[in-house]
Amino acid sequence: MSHKASWIVVSLFLAVSIILLGFKVAQAGEFWAFPPDAPASEYGNMIINRTSEKNGQKPVMFSHWLHRTRFTCRVCHFELEFNMKVNTTEITEKANQAGFHCGAASCHDGKAAFGHQEPHCNNCHSGNKTDGSQKFGELASRLPQSRFGNHIDWDEAMQKGLINPSHYISIMPPDDIEFKAQLVLDAGWTNIPPAVFPHKPHIQWLDCNNCHPDIFNIKKKTTKHFEMIRILNGEFCGVCHMTVAFPMSNCKPCHPGIKRS
Ligand code: HEC
Ligand code: HEC
Numbered sequence: 087m088s089h090k091a092s093w094i095v096v097s098l099f100l101a102v103s104i105i106l107l108g109f110k111v112a113q114a115g116e117f118w119a120f121p122p123d124a125p126a127s128e129y130g131n132m133i134i135n136r137t138s139e140k141n142g143q144k145p146v147m148f149s150h151w152l153h154r155t156r157f158t159c160r161v162c163h164f165e166l167e168f169n170m171k172v173n174t175t176e177i178t179e180k181a182n183q184a185g186f187h188c189g190a191a192s193c194h195d196g197k198a199a200f201g202h203q204e205p206h207c208n209n210c211h212s213g214n215k216t217d218g219s220q221k222f223g224e225l226a227s228r229l230p231q232s233r234f235g236n237h238i239d240w241d242e243a244m245q246k247g248l249i250n251p252s253h254y255i256s257i258m259p260p261d262d263i264e265f266k267a268q269l270v271l272d273a274g275w276t277n278i279p280p281a282v283f284p285h286k287p288h289i290q291w292l293d294c295n296n297c298h299p300d301i302f303n304i305k306k307k308t309t310k311h312f313e314m315i316r317i318l319n320g321e322f323c324g325v326c327h328m329t330v331a332f333p334m335s336n337c338k339p340c341h342p343g344i345k346r347s
């Protein structure tokens with residue numbers, strides 16, 4: 087074959103592969119059920135109502151966007167031991183008032199932030215998921231934007247120092263454990279660009295213990311049943327990337343090779 091002919095063959099082959107890949111990805115997007123997007127100001131807002139209504143109080147509204155500008159996930163989900171599943175932590179008002187959970191020192195202790203007395207009860211017990219949308223607008227307007235979740239690029243906001251959340255309130259992270267490796271997780275399907283998992287942006291927000299060993303094994307490609315269908319069911323990456331961190335509809339950061347957003 088002449089140079090020109092082989093060039094045509096190669097180009098044709100590439101063109102067909104790209105079309106097939108595009109098709110497969112589009113199919114994948116439709117095949118899986120993505121949850122509808124919440125309004126930006128409500129993404130990560132949750133209603134806590136394990137005991138409130140049973141005891142004559144309105145449910146509690148907890149907002150992630152509001153709190154993550156001041157504290158990293160590690161503070162609440164490692165130091166304060168809130169579970170990463172709403173309505174599973176045994177939070178009680180008695181414990182709050184005794185300095186645990188929401189009432190921990192540096193938190194809602196009446197000094198760092200409003201405490202657990204009148205007239206502040208309804209700041210938390212509002213029962214309203216749309217609380218603070220005006221404040222959200224002010225915050226979002228000064229942070230880098232994205233098209234997903236809170237429509238805020240939290241990673242960039244952190245990199246640029248536009249927010250500076252505390253990484254601990256009482257238990258300092260050990261400074262000798264650092265792991266910044268970016269892992270390439272080949273997808274189980276041919277034609278699908280592999281997923282990447284960068285440790286660096288995660289350990290700025292999280293403790294190793296938030297993921298290891300409960301969500302992921304500490305050896306690459308050994309976590310069982312680690313597939314998109316399960317992720318979309320709220321397991322693995324989906325624990326955070328369907329609820330608080332950028333949502334699953336944003337393929338690109340996880341599959342840099344995918345053409346669609
Ligand atoms: C900083 C936030 C916050 C403030 C302020 C607050 N609470 Fe709560 N409270 C909670 C959370 C979170 C729960 C657990 C809610 C659940 O699981 O339903 C809770 C639970 C309760 C419960 C459920 C039963 C129990 O005893 O645990 C009652 C009743 C209650 N609070 C009353 C009050 C009253 C009265 C005030 C004001 C004097 C108040 N709370 C102030 C966050 C708050
Ligand atoms: C100020 C404390 C605080 C911070 C900071 C915080 N969270 Fe939470 N988070 C909570 C509380 C409280 C709950 C509800 C726990 C419960 O009801 O058992 C929760 C629930 C969750 C859930 C469960 C969602 C669901 O729908 O079941 C996930 C996932 C989560 N948080 C992830 C994160 C991530 C990721 C970050 C950091 C970007 C973060 N949280 C930062 C306090 C916090």
Ligand code: HEC
Nearest residue numbers: 264265288289292293294297302303304305306307308309
């Ligand atoms: C947001 C979740 C998350 C956090 C936080 C996290 N990891 Fe990982 N880690 C993963 C995932 C996902 C894998 C790959 C698991 C798989 O493929 O089965 C992994 C794999 C690893 C591996 C194996 C690498 C290899 O090549 O086999 C090591 C070592 C590791 N993590 C150490 C750490 C340490 C140390 C920290 C804290 C500084 C940490 N991780 C924090 C999610 C996390």
Ligand code: HEC
Nearest residue numbers: 240241281282283287291296322323325326331332339340
């Ligand atoms: C325990 C919570 C948690 C889990 C589990 C988790 N992430 Fe994340 N991830 C975050 C948070 C928080 C951020 C910061 C950005 C944000 O909040 O949107 C982030 C950021 C990222 C980024 C960086 C995006 C950027 O802008 O640079 C990538 C890529 C990513 N996650 C991929 C993954 C993949 C792939 C998995 C599963 C293997 C995973 N994550 C599991 C919480 C989590």
Ligand code: HEC
Nearest residue numbers: 114271273274275278281312313314323327334336337340
């Ligand atoms: C938060 C990260 C994340 C996001 C966002 C994400 N994926 Fe994935 N995806 C993964 C991981 C991790 C795997 C690989 C699991 C494995 O096999 O190790 C994967 C695997 C796949 C696979 C292979 C099939 C399988 O079940 O393993 C396809 C197809 C896929 N993703 C398509 C998509 C499409 C399309 C989007 C956007 C609409 C998307 N993904 C968004 C993390 C993500």
